[in-house]
Amino acid sequence: MILEKQFINDHNKKLAAKHAASFSFLANQLEQEGHDVERIVSKIAALQIAIPSWALGNGGTRFGRFSGGGEPRTLEEKILDVGLLHAINRSSGAISLHIPWDIPSDAAAIKALAREHDLIFDAVNSNTFQDQPDQQLSYKYGSLSHTDKAIRQQAIDHNLEVIHHGKQLGSKALTVWLADGTCFPGQQNFRKAFQRTLESLKEIYTGLPDDWQMFIEYKPYEPYFYSTVIQDWGTSHLLATKLGRKAYCLVDLGHHLPNTNIEQIVAMLMMEGKLGGFHFNDSKYGDDDLTVGSIKPYQLFLIFNELVYGMEDPASVNPIPAWMIDASHNVKDPLEDLLQSVEAIKLAYAQALLVNKEELEAARENNDATQAQEILQHAYRTDVRPLIAEARKRVGAALQPLSLFRSLNVRKQLIQERGHKTVSTGL
Ligand code: RM4
Numbered sequence: 001m002i003l004e005k006q007f008i009n010d011h012n013k014k015l016a017a018k019h020a021a022s023f024s025f026l027a028n029q030l031e032q033e034g035h036d037v038e039r040i041v042s043k044i045a046a047l048q049i050a051i052p053s054w055a056l057g058n059g060g061t062r063f064g065r066f067s068g069g070g071e072p073r074t075l076e077e078k079i080l081d082v083g084l085l086h087a088i089n090r091s092s093g094a095i096s097l098h099i100p101w102d103i104p105s106d107a108a109a110i111k112a113l114a115r116e117h118d119l120i121f122d123a124v125n126s127n128t129f130q131d132q133p134d135q136q137l138s139y140k141y142g143s144l145s146h147t148d149k150a151i152r153q154q155a156i157d158h159n160l161e162v163i164h165h166g167k168q169l170g171s172k173a174l175t176v177w178l179a180d181g182t183c184f185p186g187q188q189n190f191r192k193a194f195q196r197t198l199e200s201l202k203e204i205y206t207g208l209p210d211d212w213q214m215f216i217e218y219k220p221y222e223p224y225f226y227s228t229v230i231q232d233w234g235t236s237h238l239l240a241t242k243l244g245r246k247a248y249c250l251v252d253l254g255h256h257l258p259n260t261n262i263e264q265i266v267a268m269l270m271m272e273g274k275l276g277g278f279h280f281n282d283s284k285y286g287d288d289d290l291t292v293g294s295i296k297p298y299q300l301f302l303i304f305n306e307l308v309y310g311m312e313d314p315a316s317v318n319p320i321p322a323w324m325i326d327a328s329h330n331v332k333d334p335l336e337d338l339l340q341s342v343e344a345i346k347l348a349y350a351q352a353l354l355v356n357k358e359e360l361e362a363a364r365e366n367n368d369a370t371q372a373q374e375i376l377q378h379a380y381r382t383d384v385r386p387l388i389a390e391a392r393k394r395v396g397a398a399l400q401p402l403s404l405f406r407s408l409n410v411r412k413q414l415i416q417e418r419g420h421k422t423v424s425t426g427l
C-alpha cells in the first residue's frame with residue numbers, strides 16, 4: 001500500500017491549530033528554562049530507527065501464533081510495509097534483514113525498491129540458531145562454539161555469506177546473535193566454548209569489509225537454559241576487544257535478567273567506545289519483545305539519558321549506535337505496534353535531551369541525591385509529545401501517526417490485498 005502525500009496533508013491540516021497551540025505553549029516553557037528548542041526539534045527529527053524484516057508479521061510463542069491477517073508474504077511486501085511506516089513517521093528509514101529468512105533473490109531490484117521508499121539497509125543478521133532444510137550439519141549442540149570443527153566452519157561460512165548479501169544491499173554491519181549454550185551443568189567446558197567462539201569470530205572478522213562493523217549481541221538464557229556462551233555484556237566486550245576496532249557490543253533491552261541496571265551497562269560500554277548496536281523492546285520477565293516503553297518507560301528514559309550523554313560528550317569515543325526495534329507482536333497489529341515503539345523511543349530521547357546536564361553534574365558533585373532525582377524527573381515528567389509532533393511535521397510526517405494509520409484502514413486494505421493466510425516470519 002502506497003501512502004498518498006495528500007493523506008498526510010489532510011490529516012495535519014485537521015490537527016494544525018490544536019498542535020500549534022500546544023507546541024508554542026511547550027516551546028515557550030522550555031525556552032524559559034534555557035533550552036534551545038530548535039536544536040532539540042531537529043535532533044528528534046533526525047533520529048532514524050531501523051525496522052527488522054521479521055517484525056512485520058505477527059510473532060508467536062512456542063504455544064501458538066495468531067495472525068491478524070494481511071501479513072507481508074515476500075521481502076518486497078516487507079519493504080512496502082516499512083516504506084509505509086516511514087512515509088507516516090519519517091523516522092523508520094532503514095530495514096534490517098535476517099538471513100536466511102529474507103534472502104533477496106535479486107539484490108539490485110530489492111535495493112532499488114527500498115530506495116524508491118527512501119529506505120536503506122541496516123545491519124544484516126546471521127542465523128545459526130536453527131537448522132535450515134538444506135543444511136548439512138546440525139546446530140543442535142551449537143554453531144560458532146561447537147566442538148566439531150566442521151560445524152563451526154559451516155557457521156562461519158554462513159556468516160560470510162550474510163556479509164556477501166549485505167554488501168550487495170549497501171549494509172554496513174553484521175549482527176551476530178549466538179544462541180550457543182547448554183541446558184545442563186557440566187555439559188560443556190565454559191572456557192573452551194568461549195575460545196572456539198572467539199576463533200570462529202576471528203575468521204568472520206577477517207571477511208568483514210573495512211568500513212563495516214560487527215555487532216556482538218549477548219543474552220543470559222534462551223533457547224538454552226543453563227548457560228549461554230555470550231551471556232552478558234562483559235563477555236561481548238571481551239570478544240569485541242579481542243577482535244579489534246570494527247567489533248562492538250550490541251545491547252538488546254530484553255537480554256538481561258530482571259532488574260539489571262541497563263543504563264549503567266550503556267554508560268560503561270560508551271565510555272569504552274564499544275557500544276555499536278541497540279535493539280529496543282520492553283519486557284516484564286525475560287526476552288518478552290514487547291512494545292518499546294509499554295512496561296518500563298522510566299527505565300527507557302534513564303537509558304536514553306546515558307545514550308545522550310555518550311553521544312553529546314565532546315570527549316566521547318563511541319560511534320553513534322545503530323538503532324533497531326527488535327520486538328514481536330503477539331496480540332497487536334504489527335505495524336501499529338511499530339509506530340508506537342518508534343514514538344516511545346523518540347519520547348525518551350526528547351526527555352533525555354531536556355535533562356539539565358550541568359545542574360545534574362553539580363548535584364552529583366555535592367552528593368545531593370534529592371536534587372539529582374528532581375532534575376531527572378523534571379525532564380521525565382515534561383509532556384514532550386508536542387515536540388515529537390513538531391519534529392514530524394517539519395519533515396513531512398503525520399502529526400499523529402497511529403491515528404492516521406487507523407483512519408486509513410490500512411490493515412483492512414492489507415487483508416484485502418494479501419489475504420488471511422498465516423505467513424511465517426521465521427520466528
Ligand atoms: C534473538 C535476538 C536477535 C534476533 C532474534 C530473532 O533473541 O534478539 O537479535 O535476531 O532473536
Ligand code: MN
Pocket residue numbers: 177217252279326
Ligand atoms: Mn536482538
Ligand code: MN
Pocket residue numbers: 252254255287326
Ligand atoms: Mn531477543
